[in-house]
Amino acid sequence: MPKINPAPKRRSGCPLNASIEILGDRWSLLIVRDMMLRNFHSYKQFLESHERIATNILADRLRDLEKHGIITPQRDPEDGRKVIYRLTAKGIDLAPVMAEMVLWSASHEDVGNQELVRQIRADKTKFVAGVRQRWAAQQTKSSTNGNSK
Amino acid sequence: MPKINPAPKRRSGCPLNASIEILGDRWSLLIVRDMMLRNFHSYKQFLESHERIATNILADRLRDLEKHGIITPQRDPEDGRKVIYRLTAKGIDLAPVMAEMVLWSASHEDVGNQELVRQIRADKTKFVAGVRQRWAAQQTKSSTNGNSK
DNA sequence: CAGGATCCGTTTCGATACTG
DNA sequence: CAGTATCGAAACGGATCCTG
Numbered sequence: 001m002p003k004i005n006p007a008p009k010r011r012s013g014c015p016l017n018a019s020i021e022i023l024g025d026r027w028s029l030l031i032v033r034d035m036m037l038r039n040f041h042s043y044k045q046f047l048e049s050h051e052r053i054a055t056n057i058l059a060d061r062l063r064d065l066e067k068h069g070i071i072t073p074q075r076d077p078e079d080g081r082k083v084i085y086r087l088t089a090k091g092i093d094l095a096p097v098m099a100e101m102v103l104w105s106a107s108h109e110d111v112g113n114q115e116l117v118r119q120i121r122a123d124k125t126k127f128v129a130g131v132r133q134r135w136a137a138q139q140t141k142s143s144t145n146g147n148s149k
Numbered sequence: 150m151p152k153i154n155p156a157p158k159r160r161s162g163c164p165l166n167a168s169i170e171i172l173g174d175r176w177s178l179l180i181v182r183d184m185m186l187r188n189f190h191s192y193k194q195f196l197e198s199h200e201r202i203a204t205n206i207l208a209d210r211l212r213d214l215e216k217h218g219i220i221t222p223q224r225d226p227e228d229g230r231k232v233i234y235r236l237t238a239k240g241i242d243l244a245p246v247m248a249e250m251v252l253w254s255a256s257h258e259d260v261g262n263q264e265l266v267r268q269i270r271a272d273k274t275k276f277v278a279g280v281r282q283r284w285a286a287q288q289t290k291s292s293t294n295g296n297s298k
Numbered sequence: 299c300a301g302g303a304t305c306c307g308t309t310t311c312g313a314t315a316c317t318g
Numbered sequence: 319c320a321g322t323a324t325c326g327a328a329a330c331g332g333a334t335c336c337t338g
Contacts, residue, residue, distance in 0.1 A: 016250060018254070018259075019253065019257070028173075029165070042300080043301050052331090053331090058302090059303080082300065100249050101164075101165060105172075111164050112164070203312045204314090205311085205322070
């Protein structure tokens with residue numbers, strides 16, 4: 001990563017100053033959406049999905065997300081050649097943001113998966129809790145035999 | 150915008166498909182933040198603020214936001230040469246998204262304006278209601294014409 | 299085959315200069 | 319003050335190549 005990021009501005013005078021690099025990036029947001037809402041975990045899934053991200057861009061964003069502590073890569077314990085990307089706790093904390101984004105999006109333009117939208121609209125807290133639960137379940141599942149982290 | 154947007158993919162199989170153009174753009178997000186949280190309304194204010202947006206980019210994003218129906222420009226009734234940018238109803242509906250973004254941002258890195266963060270954290274609904282109220286007040290103020298001046 | 303890295307033409311960005 | 323014009327730099331995207 002040759003990017004020097006010359007930002008010497010300690011201007012944390014406003015909200016969103018640092019986070020904007022993730023929240024304000026199209027691909028990062030879509031990757032997080034796919035992990036959170038569609039339970040995607042692999043490079044290949046991200047590639048085949050959504051708006052046709054290019055391989056180099058995908059690799060780049062996965063690195064960015066990791067660098068920001070939002071996802072973490074790990075070997076698939078059942079298939080050594082596969083890498084499984086997981087949301088971190090910080091990443092899963094994006095669930096409320098994602099929920100509001102989906103709601104806003106759904107109420108102002110046509111989107112698919114109305115089922116999901118209904119669900120979030122009916123009970124936002126429950127939706128976030130559900131996301132967390134599925135996430136926690138997968139965490140334990142993958143650490144049962146190996147005890148990672 | 151000469152972009153033809155060749156997306157023939159009626160793939161609205163996922164949430165956020167269209168909205169990602171605004172939600173996934175750094176500058177658009179910052180402009181909305183400044184309008185919503187700091188009560189900014191003019192080109193000049195946006196320029197002087199935050200991460201030093203370039204003049205052409207600012208003009209471009211203001212156009213995008215208008216095209217997406219999130220802001221609307223209007224003449225300042227008290228000063229004809231000034232343009233005042235206002236959030237539309239759709240724009241103000243972004244308040245919950247913004248609130249969650251600020252909360253996420255604040256709980257994972259240093260941000261300024263802890264006062265605002267406390268306020269949102271204490272009562273999110275109240276915060277959103279407050280944003281809406283200030284907005285509605287300014288709407289009526291600028292449309293009642295007569296009494297100002 | 300999964301997960302990239304590299305090359306390369308195109309698009310967008312961003313800083314600055316300029317204009318109504 | 320509110321933008322537009324310009325131009326080099328960076329990012330994107332697609333295709334292909336590499337590695338385990």
